[in-house]
Amino acid sequence: MMGTFYLVDYENVGSGGVAKCSGLDKADQLHIFYTENSKNINLDIVDDHGDAVLETHKVPTGSQSADMHIVSYMGYLLGKYEKSAIKIVIVSKDKDYDNLIKFWSGKADISRKQKIDVSAPKKAQPAKKATESKKQPQNTKDSAKTATATNKTVAKKPTKSELKTQLNMEAQRALSQAGYSKDEINYIAKLVCKHFGEENFKQEIHNDLRIDLGEFAYQEAYNCLKPILKKYGK
Numbered sequence: 653m654m655g656t657f658y659l660v661d662y663e664n665v666g667s668g669g670v671a672k673c674s675g676l677d678k679a680d681q682l683h684i685f686y687t688e689n690s691k692n693i694n695l696d697i698v699d700d701h702g703d704a705v706l707e708t709h710k711v712p713t714g715s716q717s718a719d720m721h722i723v724s725y726m727g728y729l730l731g732k733y734e735k736s737a738i739k740i741v742i743v744s745k746d747k748d749y750d751n752l753i754k755f756w757s758g759k760a761d762i763s764r765k766q767k768i769d770v771s772a773p774k775k776a777q778p779a780k781k782a783t784e785s786k787k788q789p790q791n792t793k794d795s796a797k798t799a800t801a802t803n804k805t806v807a808k809k810p811t812k813s814e815l816k817t818q819l820n821m822e823a824q825r826a827l828s829q830a831g832y833s834k835d836e837i838n839y840i841a842k843l844v845c846k847h848f849g850e851e852n853f854k855q856e857i858h859n860d861l862r863i864d865l866g867e868f869a870y871q872e873a874y875n876c877l878k879p880i881l882k883k884y885g886k
Contacts, residue, residue, distance in 0.1 A: 654679060654733065654737050654738060654739070655676075655677050655678075655679030655680035655681065655704070655739075656679075656680050656681075656739045656740070656741055657680075657681050657683065657729055657738065657739065657740045657741070658676075658680065658681065658682045658683065658704075658741050658743055658768060659683050659685065659722045659725060659726060659740065659741070659742050659743065660682065660683065660684045660685060660743040660744075660768075661685055661718045661719065661722060661742070661743065661744040661746065662684050662685060662686040662690050662718070663686060663687060663689060663690045663718055664718070664744045664745055664746055665743055665744060665745060665766065665767060666690075668767060669743050669744075669766065669767040669768065670682070670684070670701075670743070670767070670768055671767070671768075672767070672768055672769045672770060672771045673700065673701040673702060673704065673768050673770060674700045674701070674702050674770070674771050674772040675702055675770040675771050675772040676701055676702035676703065676704035676768075676770055677702065677703055677704065678702075678703035678704065678705075680702070680703075680704040680705070681704060681705045681707070682701050682704045682705065682706045682707070682768075683707050683708075683709060683725065684706070684707070684708045684709065685709045685711055685718045685721055685722055685725075686708065686709070686710060686711070686718070687710070687711055687712065687713040687714075687717055687718060688710075688713045689713055702770070702772060706875075707871070708871065709721065709725070710867055719744075719746065719748070719749075722742060722744075723752065726740055726742070726762070730756075730760055735759055735760040736760075738760065738761065739761040739762075740760070740761065740762045740763075741762075741763050741764070741765055741768075742762070742763070742764045742765075743764075743765055743766070743767065743768055744764060744766070745766050747764075749764045750764060812848075812849060815848070815884065816845055816848050816849075818884075819844065819845060819848055819880065819884045820841050820844070820845050822880050822883075823840070823841040823844050823845075823877055823880055824837050824838075824841045826876055826877060826879075826880060827840055827841065827873075827876060827877070830872075830876045832873075840861070840873060840877075843857065843860055843861070843864070844857055844877065844881070847860075848884065853881065853884070853885040854878075854881045854882070854885045857874070857877070857881060858870075858874055861873055861874050
């Protein structure tokens with residue numbers, strides 16, 4: 653079953669328009685259109701977009717530039733897929749889209765929303781088992797011995813240096829499995845480790861990859877690293 657195509661006018665709605673995407677399905681596609689004026693997209697906001705495919709489209713700066721490119725891309729989708737099967741949602745506050753939507757009424761499923769609100773359902777908490785019998789209180793000496801033994805078994809928390817080393821190894825492993833060359837792996841992993849511990853960890857890596865790898869290649873590298881960055885960016 654074909655999912656929904658969300659075409660986002662990022663300059664118009666900003667991060668608030670895509671803040672609740674965690675419930676998107678793997679059949680859905682999230683397309684963010686932006687210009688040079690809005691290049692610093694807050695990836696911490698859109699990082700949890702469920703299982704949907706995420707693509708960003710940088711378009712030239714100019715009057716109504718994002719609007720025109722969204723309309724153009726919508727026409728491409730309508731030509732590529734069966735009009736009766738495809739569903740398109742334009743994410744924008746601009747009511748100028750409404751006349752276009754009205755024109756396609758009855759021919760294709762197209763709508764406009766000011767923001768995406770598809771949050772993942774909350775997981776049900778497992779029921780607590782009833783306690784069959786109360787534990788007998790231990791004497792003071794036994795309690796002290798148990799506490800001491802427990803403290804000894806607590807795992808030592810890794811240092812920042814150790815975490816950085818783990819991050820480097822996991823990043824290199826993921827890039828190697830994705831087919832990157834040795835030079836590319838070393839370069840990208842070094843870039844990732846450079847920003848470790850920074851407040852906007854994922855954002856800084858995303859921006860550097862875009863600058864260094866180019867508009868099309870950076871997204872593939874970032875998607876490869878994203879599960880790891882999410883793990884170490886907390």
